Amino acid sequence: MISARGLRKSFGDFEAVRGIDVSVRPGVAFGFLGPNGAGKSSTMRMICCVSPPSGGELRVFGMDPAKDGPKIKARLGVCPQEDTLDVELNVYDNLYVYGRYFGLPRAEVKGRIDELLDFVQLTDKAKAKVDDLSGGMKRRLTIARSLINRPEILVLDEPTTGLDPQARHVIWDRLFRLKQAGVTLLLTTHYMDEAEQLCDELVVMDQGRIVAHGTPLGLIQQHSTREVAELRFGVGEHEALAAKVEDLAERIEVLPDRLLLYSDDGEAVIDAVHSRDLSPVATLVRRSSLEDVFLHLTGRTLVD
Amino acid sequence: MAILNAAVSTAVARPLRGGEAARLLLWRNILVYRRAWLVFVTGFLEPVFYLFSIGIGVGAIVTGFTYAGEPIEYRDFVAPGMIAASAMNGSLLDATFNFFFKLKYNKLYDQMLATPLRTVDIAVGEILWNQLRSGIYVAAFLMIMVAMDLVHSWWALLVVPAALLIGSAFGAVGMALTTYMTSWQDFEKVTLAMMPMFLFSATFFPVTAYPGWLRWIVEVTPLYRGVVLCRELTLGVPSWGSLVSVVYLLAFGAIGLMVVRRRLDSLLLT
Numbered sequence: 247m248i249s250a251r252g253l254r255k256s257f258g259d260f261e262a263v264r265g266i267d268v269s270v271r272p273g274v275a276f277g278f279l280g281p282n283g284a285g286k287s288s289t290m291r292m293i294c295c296v297s298p299p300s301g302g303e304l305r306v307f308g309m310d311p312a313k314d315g316p317k318i319k320a321r322l323g324v325c326p327q328e329d330t331l332d333v334e335l336n337v338y339d340n341l342y343v344y345g346r347y348f349g350l351p352r353a354e355v356k357g358r359i360d361e362l363l364d365f366v367q368l369t370d371k372a373k374a375k376v377d378d379l380s381g382g383m384k385r386r387l388t389i390a391r392s393l394i395n396r397p398e399i400l401v402l403d404e405p406t407t408g409l410d411p412q413a414r415h416v417i418w419d420r421l422f423r424l425k426q427a428g429v430t431l432l433l434t435t436h437y438m439d440e441a442e443q444l445c446d447e448l449v450v451m452d453q454g455r456i457v458a459h460g461t462p463l464g465l466i467q468q469h470s471t472r473e474v475a476e477l478r479f480g481v482g483e484h485e486a487l488a489a490k491v492e493d494l495a496e497r498i499e500v501l502p503d504r505l506l507l508y509s510d511d512g513e514a515v516i517d518a519v520h521s522r523d524l525s526p527v528a529t530l531v532r533r534s535s536l537e538d539v540f541l542h543l544t545g546r547t548l549v550d
Numbered sequence: 551m552a553i554l555n556a557a558v559s560t561a562v563a564r565p566l567r568g569g570e571a572a573r574l575l576l577w578r579n580i581l582v583y584r585r586a587w588l589v590f591v592t593g594f595l596e597p598v599f600y601l602f603s604i605g606i607g608v609g610a611i612v613t614g615f616t617y618a619g620e621p622i623e624y625r626d627f628v629a630p631g632m633i634a635a636s637a638m639n640g641s642l643l644d645a646t647f648n649f650f651f652k653l654k655y656n657k658l659y660d661q662m663l664a665t666p667l668r669t670v671d672i673a674v675g676e677i678l679w680n681q682l683r684s685g686i687y688v689a690a691f692l693m694i695m696v697a698m699d700l701v702h703s704w705w706a707l708l709v710v711p712a713a714l715l716i717g718s719a720f721g722a723v724g725m726a727l728t729t730y731m732t733s734w735q736d737f738e739k740v741t742l743a744m745m746p747m748f749l750f751s752a753t754f755f756p757v758t759a760y761p762g763w764l765r766w767i768v769e770v771t772p773l774y775r776g777v778v779l780c781r782e783l784t785l786g787v788p789s790w791g792s793l794v795s796v797v798y799l800l801a802f803g804a805i806g807l808m809v810v811r812r813r814l815d816s817l818l819l820t
Contacts, residue, residue: 257820296663296819316565316666324664330657334582343578347665348563349570395563395665 247272247399247430248293252302255288262288264454265302270447272398275421275431277445279438279536281544284451286434287327290403293432294324307398320348323397323429327404329384331376337363337387338372345394355394362390366420382413389420400424402433406440418443438536448536452544462536469542470534471496473512477505477519478528487524494518499541506538565666568674575675576682579644593643594687597632598694604754605629606698617756622785629700630784631753633691633709634776637716638744640687641680645724646740649676650731659818669814673725673807680721681714688713695784703786712783715799716776722806723772729813747773772802 248270255263263285270276278286291297293306295315304311306318332340338359345355363369366386371379379387385405392400405421406414421444425431435441441448442462450458450465458465475495479487484505492498494515495507509515512531519526566574583590605628612624652658659672689710695701724740731737751773757765768774779795782788 291820294664296660298819316668319664320563320565320666322664326660326664328657330661330664332578332658332661333656334586335578339581343574343581344661344665346574346577347566347571347662347667349566349666350561350563354561392664397563 247307248432249305250289250302253289253292253299253304254301255285255292255297256300261454263292266449266451266454266456268449268456270399270430270432272430273425273428275425275433275444275446277441277448278432278434278451279436279441279448279540280434280451281436283453285454286451287403289451290401290432290434294322294401295319320395321398323392323395323400325385325388325392325400325402325405327407329388331384331387331391333376335376336372337368337374337376337379340376340387341391341394344391348395350395358394358396362393365393366390367416380413382409382416385409385413385417386420389417393424397429399430399432402431404434404436406435406437414440438540442536450540450543457543458539465539466534466536469539471508472510472534473508474532474534474538475507475509475512475515475519476528476530476532477507477516477526478503479505479524479526490522490524491519497542499538506541508534508538563666566671568671571667571671572675572678575672576679579679590683593639593683594636594690596639597636598691600635601625601629601632601694605632617785618787626700626702626785627756627781628754629695630709630780631751631777633688633695633713633780633784634716634751634773635748635753636687636691637684637713637776638720638748638773640684640713641717641721642724642740642744644683645676645680645721646728646737649725649728650734650737653729653817659814663818669818670811672814673810676725677718677721677803677807677810680724681717684713684717684721685710701784703784705782705786705788706784708783708788709780712776712779712796715779715796715803716772718803719772719776719799719806720802722803722810724806726806726809726813729810729817747771752777772799775799 248268250266250268252265252267253263254261254265266289278289280286288297292299292304292311295306295311295318298312307321309318311318332343335343341359341362342355345358346352350358363372366389368383368386368390371383376384376387389405402421406417409417418440421431425444431444433444445462447461448459448465449456458469460468477491484500484502488498488500488505491505491507495509497508499506499508507515516529516531605625609624609628615622615624615627617627662672663669692701692706692709751768751771757768757774760768775795775798779792782792
């Protein structure tokens with residue numbers, strides 16, 4: 247569906263994407279993870295044909311975005327990071343006008359709107375002004391809008407950023423249904439739980455490069471241990487105490503508010519810490535997650 | 551699931567033909583104004599009020615007014631000026647303030663560019679909308695003039711197509727300049743340009759009142775060209791000279807369109 251070879255994007259002196267290779271197969275939910283500024287959105291914009299690549303090769307549906315932008319876009323659904331809903335039109339007309347931009351006949355668009363409003367649970371808001379919708383509703387409307395042309399690939403740039411937990415679960419449920427219906431999903435996120443829930447395949451981007459590629463589980467197995475012991479000490483003590491415990495684990499990460507000790511047996515690590523007369527304010531043993539992979543690969547927490 | 555099953559219907563999303571895209575942009579704007587018709591009407595009223603207060607009110611105390619050597623009623627002199635001003639208002643209101651809002655705040659064109667629409671479709675569609683609004687304003691203005699017995703020639707009907715020309719010239723240039731604006735404060739410049747153009751482009755008194763160099767400046771403003779063209783038509787004295795105005799306005803529109811398209815490319819396709 248999508249293939250990129252050595253794809254680059256620069257803005258003046260700044261290189262946002264520094265040569266990435268990506269290949270997305272049909273029906274896959276493909277995730278781009280990375281901190282802010284990693285080049286995720288720039289990559290998405292190139293795939294959506296609204297940003298000409300600065301170098302390398304990009305093909306979407308086997309076509310070149312520079313030449314066949316409109317043809318590609320006819321088969322893409324785009325859910326941008328910021329809602330770009332038309333605030334001068336009501337909910338129904340937003341979908342109607344947008345659907346018509348895809349060259350679909352009036353009756354066809356009207357039929358699809360009824361189905362889509364139902365799908366995103368906005369049927370009773372059809373006549374509402376866009377500005378009167380909550381954040382979650384706007385997002386759902388944006389998703390409904392992106393589906394009006396029955397896209398083969400749905401591109402979602404941070405689909406749940408800024409939403410409350412309930413609204414996020416509704417979106418996840420809808421995206422999951424789309425995936426089951428065979429739509430190829432391409433999403434960026436900096437929420438690890440989102441990536442774990444939705445993605446079959448992931449790449450981790452950092453500073454314009456791809457630093458890891460695999461399935462969520464595969465990445466965890468490859469880049470982290472089975473368990474993590476979290477130790478919380480007093481404010482400002484973490485840096486100094488790290489040296490006293492680092493031999494207890496395969497690897498250690500020092501965060502401003504806690505130490506993360508990577509080991510296949512977390513409980514044993516905690517016991518060992520206590521036996522050295524250290525008394526953390528709080529301890530926690532948990533399974534490794536994508537967050538840990540991310541920390542390991544980029545040396546940073548995600549939302550920074 | 552039905553909504554995702556393309557096999558349910560034979561309709562398939564596709565790129566639009568140029569004419570279709572422009573028609574859809576017009577339709578989108580009509581939908582918006584259907585709910586904001588008051589805004590649409592107020593833009594129309596200003597030149598109408600000037601026609602009544604200056605053209606007819608002040609005109610009642612003006613005697614012995616001549617134009618091109620012929621004695622005419624002062625109100626017949628002012629009315630075509632107000633037609634051209636009406637056409638200017640019709641297009642510039644959308645081409646500046648509303649265009650800026652759509653571009654920067656409503657993110658309307660980012661939305662459109664996620665669909666098969668192209669920047670040239672957006673530029674053409676919006677300029678056509680500016681023209682349409684000018685045309686509607688002037689058609690209504692003409693009806694008021696007929697009712698006030700201010701129309702003396704069938705040539706006057708041609709002010710409607712003339713309004714489309716004026717609309718495209720002001721629309722295209724207004725949009726082109728708006729792409730360079732960064733904040734609402736910049737629009738003071740629009741007001742600053744519109745007001746003197748409205749007052750001094752041979753709208754209320756003939757251009758012969760100016761000294762040579764100033765006259766030359768006035769004569770190259772697009773509104774002056776529009777005023778002269780409308781006046782020749784409503785007075786029923788079109789000439790080959792009218793074609794100069796036509797070509798001038800067409801050129802303004804065409805150059806503006808090219809600039810708008812290129813500016814949209816560089817602003818939105820980054």
